[in-house]
Amino acid sequence: MTGNIEGYDLIGDVHGCGATLAALLEKLGYHQRGGVYRHPRRKAIFLGDLIDRGPRIRLAVSIARRMVEAGEAFIVMGNHEVNALAYTRRCKPGSSCEWLREHTPRHNRIVQETLEQYRDHPAEWEDTLAWFMDIPLLLERDGLRVVHACWDAPLINQFLSRYPQARIDEAFLHESAVPDSFAYRVLERLTRGTHIPLxxxxxxxxxxxxxxxxxxxxxxxxxPRTYGDVIFQPDNLPGDLEDRPLSEKERARLTYYGPDEPPLFIGHYWCEGIPALPAPNIACVDYSAVKYGRLVAYRWDGEQVLSADKFVWVRVPRDEQTRPRPWEIDLD
Known part of the structure; x- marks a missing residue:
């Protein structure tokens, strides 16, 4: 490990569950000093999707950002951070669009909670959006890999040849609004994964x-031969679609991460139930926290073969009265 670090704690999609994030960090042995959660021997890595849907979005962002800026954590960008950046940027004059992410009813609904919770803090929201632009799309250090949704090595290599720090810029963000452009393909694959049309x-x-x-x-x-061989989401396919053969075109959409590759950590996929490993070298740490599931971390200590025993989690309570109050985790 780099420096005096004994290991990394990889934390899944928080989605505004700020109080639960504080509880998980405490359970992992991180404690506040100087307004920052710190561990004497470990660092955290956030898998993105800090915002949207949850009750304490500003708190979630503040906890993670302070840790990252203090050198106590790392972070990769999720599709919800990408969405927020595109939603708040107008298209260039003369374009056929008004916003990089159009303000449709569906898009409005997804970002609604975030905008409401920042409504009385416009300067903080602008500063948060600027910070999102500093978040890399992927991370590779000390023998592990981290990306929000999908590790596509050929595409990542192309991206890193142009953006060695793995951070996008305004030109890249605007290009991503053009379907099938390089920027569009990078953000779709790395932050949203592969989608097969029904x-x-x-x-x-x-x-x-x-x-x-x-x-x-x-x-x-x-x-893979059938839809059932590759589906990875909580919603089942209708009827007998799991047995439907993948076409050559559909197979061509897929990428492959083999068992000899370094340990990889992802979020994004709304897993449910007790955390388990989808592959010996892959861990998903998104367990639907904001849907009253679990906010999950994986405690990685350098192992190449991962173990489900290394998952740590906090259940997200349904009862609002059982949630920690903001002043119990005041960062100021």
Whole structure:
């Protein structure tokens, strides 16, 4: 490990569960000093998606940002940070669009809680958006890899050849609004993963209230043959679609992360239940915290073969009265 670090604690999608994040950090042995959660021998790594949906978004961002800026943590960008950046930026004059992420009812709903919680703090929101631009899309250090949704090595190598620090800029963000551009492909694959379109007329009515025309596919199946071989989401496929063969075109959309690759940590996929490993060298740490699931961390100590025994989590309480109050975790 670099320096005196004994290991890393990789923390999944917080989605505004700021009080629960504080509780998880305390459980992991991080304690506040000088307004920053610190551990004497470990560093945290946040997997992105700090914002949207949850009750204490500003607190979640503040905890993570202070840790990162103090050198106590690292972070990669999630699709919700990307969404916020695009949602708040107008297209260039003469473009066919008004916003890089159009203000549709669906997009408005996703970002609604974040905008409401920052409404009385406009300068803080602008500063937060500026900080998002400093967050890298991926991290590789001390033998582990971190990305929000999908590690696509050829695409990552292309990206790093242009952006060695793995950070995007304004030009990249504007380019990403153009479908099938290089920037679009990078942000889609790394922060959203691979989506396979459902057959014509088939829809998934998701538990979060959205209707979807695609399903999320993972990237660690060797020679997948059917939809069921690659689906990775809490919503089941309708009917017998899991047995439907993947077409050549659909297989071409997939990337593959083999068992001999370094340990990889991802978020994004709304896993449920007791944390488990999808592959011996891959851990997903998104366990639907904001849907009253678990806010999960993996305590990595350098092992190449991961172990489900290394997961640590805090349940997110349904009862508002059981939530820690803001003043109990005041950072000022």
């Amino acid at each position: 057959p014509e007329g088939v829809r998934i009515h998701s538990g979060d209230g959205f209707t979807r025309r695609t399903f999320r596919a993972h990237f660690w199946a060797d020679s």
